[in-house]
Amino acid sequence: MQVLQLTGTEQTPNVMLNKEKGVFEFSGRSLADKPAEFYRPVIKWMTEYAESPNPKTELVFKMEYMNTASSKVLFDLFSIVQNIDGAKIIWCFQDEDEDMEETGEEFSSLVKIPFEMRAY
Numbered sequence: 001m002q003v004l005q006l007t008g009t010e011q012t013p014n015v016m017l018n019k020e021k022g023v024f025e026f027s028g029r030s031l032a033d034k035p036a037e038f039y040r041p042v043i044k045w046m047t048e049y050a051e052s053p054n055p056k057t058e059l060v061f062k063m064e065y066m067n068t069a070s071s072k073v074l075f076d077l078f079s080i081v082q083n084i085d086g087a088k089i090i091w092c093f094q095d096e097d098e099d100m101e102e103t104g105e106e107f108s109s110l111v112k113i114p115f116e117m118r119a120y
Contacts, residue, residue, distance in 0.1 A: 012038050017045050022054055027062040030070035039073045046080050052086045054113045062092040062120075063100060069101065076110065078111045086112045095119045 001019045008014035013028035030037045049057075059081060066074070081087045091104030101117065108115035 001045075001049065004041060006038075006041070013040055017042065019048070019049060019053075019054060022056065022058075024057060024059040025062070027064075028059070029064050030066040030074075032067075034072065035067075035070040039070075042084045043073075043077060043080065048079060050080055050084050053086070055086055056083050057081070057087040058090055059087070060090045060092065060104045061104070062099075064094075065100070066103070071116065075107065075110065076111060078107060082111045082113045088116065090116045090118060092120055 003020075004015065004017040006012065008028040011029065011031045011033075013026050016023050016025045018024075023066070030038075055082040078089070089104075089107070091107070093100035093104060101119070104117055105111050106113065108117075
């Protein structure tokens with residue numbers, strides 16, 4: 001399976017999806033006007049990955065900020081991930097960032113995936 005790497009901008013996050021190395025990371029800001037377009041290759045990659053996943057899958061999110069439209073697309077992504085045995089979300093947020101902490105907690109309550117909350 002090919003590596004999917006998207007370089008972040010002011011409006012979009014860095015994304016690294018590498019099955020071979022077991023690296024599944026999202027970081028930065030997600031403010032795209034059309035997040036469905038940005039995340040389309042991510043959703044496609046994760047859908048294919050879900051057909052033959054690694055024994056352990058940890059998606060790490062270290063997001064500084066995201067808009068509501070991005071949250072909806074990430075929920076769609078989590079809906080795929082919750083069907084992967086052994087999947088886990090590691091939700092990282094800045095120590096004083098209550099908004100991103102609450103966003104992680106809200107996602108955690110909406111999907112059936114173990115969430116680990118990490119302040120940094």
